[in-house]
Amino acid sequence: MVATVPTVAYLGLEARAVEVQCSLIAGVPNFNVVGLGDKAVAESRERVRGAIAAIGLALPPKRITVNLSPADLPKEGSHYDLPIALALLGAMGIVDAETLAGYVVVGELGLDGRIAPSPGVLLAAIHASEQGKGLVCPVSQGAEAAWAGSVEVIPAPDLLSLLNHFKGSVLLPGAVAGEVEERVHGPDLQQVKGQETAKRALEIAAAGGHNLLMVGPPGSGKSLMAACLPGILPDLTAGEALEVSMVASVSGELTAGRLKRTRPFRSPHHSASMAALTGGGLRVKPGEVSLAHLGVLFLDELPEFQRAALDSLRQPLETGSVSVARANAHVTFPARVQLIAAMNPCRCGHLGDAALACSRAPKCAADYQAKVSGPMLDRIDLHVDVSAVSAADLVLPPPAEGSIEVRARVAEARALQTVRYGVDGPRTNAEVDGPLLDEYCTPDEPGRKLLAQATEAMRLSARGYTRILRVARTIADLANAEKVGRIHIAEALSYRRQAPRS
Known part of the structure; x- marks a missing residue:
């Protein structure tokens, strides 16, 4: 039998x-x-x-x-x-x-x-x-x-x-769906003293799902601001919660049957290997980029990561998925993440301070920042310099505006994008491409002229050009503007860093 x-x-x-x-x-x-x-x-x-x-x-x-x-x-x-x-x-x-x-x-x-x-x-x-x-x-x-x-x-x-x-002698009771986990509240933006430019860039990144790089000396608040990001992002929708929970289930991280509600926030150490970031191992498991699916992947001390490990993230950041190839199987995991990275301007971290900078400045800064490849930097939409916090900023009272107010504006901008692109379209402006990019992100005539001049002067790649349009569309959404204008293009260009091509 x-x-x-x-x-x-x-x-x-x-x-x-x-x-x-x-x-x-x-x-x-x-x-x-x-x-x-x-x-x-x-x-x-x-x-x-x-x-x-x-x-x-x-x-x-x-x-x-x-x-x-x-x-x-x-x-x-x-x-x-x-x-x-x-x-x-x-x-x-x-x-x-x-x-x-x-x-x-x-x-x-x-x-x-x-x-x-x-x-x-x-x-x-x-x-x-x-x-x-x-x-x-x-x-x-x-x-x-x-x-x-x-x-x-x-x-x-x-x-x-x-x-x-x-x-049929003793029947087992049926199962009841677990509870939806409570929203996890991290640090509040009210804890950040000063850094108005960086907080504005963080708001834009949250509203449009854009990648962000913060460059500044130690102790300037880069890690704190990154940790504040989940608090201003909208909750996962029912479909997104199921996607995130499926990744957590296959990796064995779904506890007590609780469906995920908070967007993932993963912060791997800079010693993480390529397999740890993208997935793999003897038994293929999702890596950090998949465990952060529909959430935030925070890479602190960006140049300290192995260059090969960092470059392995280039394809997932572009396609939203990662394929792990083995001799007997090809395994694909979702990896639609928002990358937030932080780094010091140089190895000693005090490039802008003549009293603290090392004797090799500014050559040490060029060598240090060159550890991150040009194509990798080209995939980061927003580059912002974070200055050291002054004593005057530290003695100021907490700012009146915190994560609650910023989260409300982010939610309004995300709602505009949901209506614009529909249920089956891109989730955020960061995913817009093709005809939708031409239809909704094309600026007015003054904005088009400014962008053309900047493309030539900054030697922007086609990818960089597209990402400027996406960021400008997000800035326009935060301003509740129907059309992308010159002022939105100008602000988007201010967050773009000209990276060496590789």
Whole structure:
């Protein structure tokens, strides 16, 4: 007899159907798992053997073969334990095999029969809903799976309880969707003394989803302002919250089934490798650029990052996705992030202060800033110099305007963009391209002349030209102007730094 249990294999944010087939054949007792599984899948034999023994059953003295179909699809992870165990019990006649065929099953088994959580349950639940099947998952992840909508979820604490449920003796309670997490409130802009130009650039970046680079001496407030950005960004929409939660689910960071509401804010250390930033590893997992999807990726001390690691972000910043290529699979993760970067003007950080600057100035500044490639700088829309905070600024009372007021203006500008581009169009001005760019971002005649002169004088690339138009459109939205004018182009140009071409 052959028993079949559906499960899934994860490729990026895609859950692909996998059948766990188990057969019992007369012969020398053996237990084999085939189907291109990794070491965790191979080790599932011992976990399944221990879990079945824990509920008082013994494996039959036969040749046990478990096939994970399709055989050419790589299988990774411990979530195959439970479907393998159920397929084996179905082949033994302990549980009805036809009943098992109606459920997608995921979960790791302990040697005592407990069902432990595994990453990606939300993706498996969405897949089960699309296939018209139910889902069997660990009890601790039932709330997460219930977010998939109209899908029957059986959250099981252990193997014995699950078997009793399928036999109808003791039914397990259904799952209830977890709560939406509370909005996380970070630092407030009222904590920032002075730095009006930088705060204006931060507001523009938030309103249009633009990338921002702040250059200034240590202690000038760059990291504080970056940490204030999530507080002025609008909440995630329902669709965006599901996207962010799917990334968190596949990376194992979705806790207690709580759907994400706050936009992600990731701040990796400058020692992070290329795989840590873009994704990869022995078992391919999303990197920081994907974990920050629809949120903020903050890179402090930008020139201290490995140049190859930084340049690996160039494609994700342009396309909004990252593809991790392996010999046997290509995995794609979403990576539509807002990059906020900060750096000192030179290694000592005090280039503008003659009393503190090192003796190699200004050559040290050129060498230090050259660590960041020209193409990378070209992808950053807003460049702003952050000056040192003076003693006069420090003794001033907190500014009257904080994150609440700025967030209201950002929300109004984002609302204009939603109406302009529609539900299926770009989310923000930073994503506008093609005909929409020509239709909505083309300036009036004085603005066009100014932009043409600046393009020639600053030797802007085609990408730089496009990004000036996008920033100008955001500035116009903050001013509630229907047409992009000369004043908006002028302000956008003031945030553009001429970068050396590579």
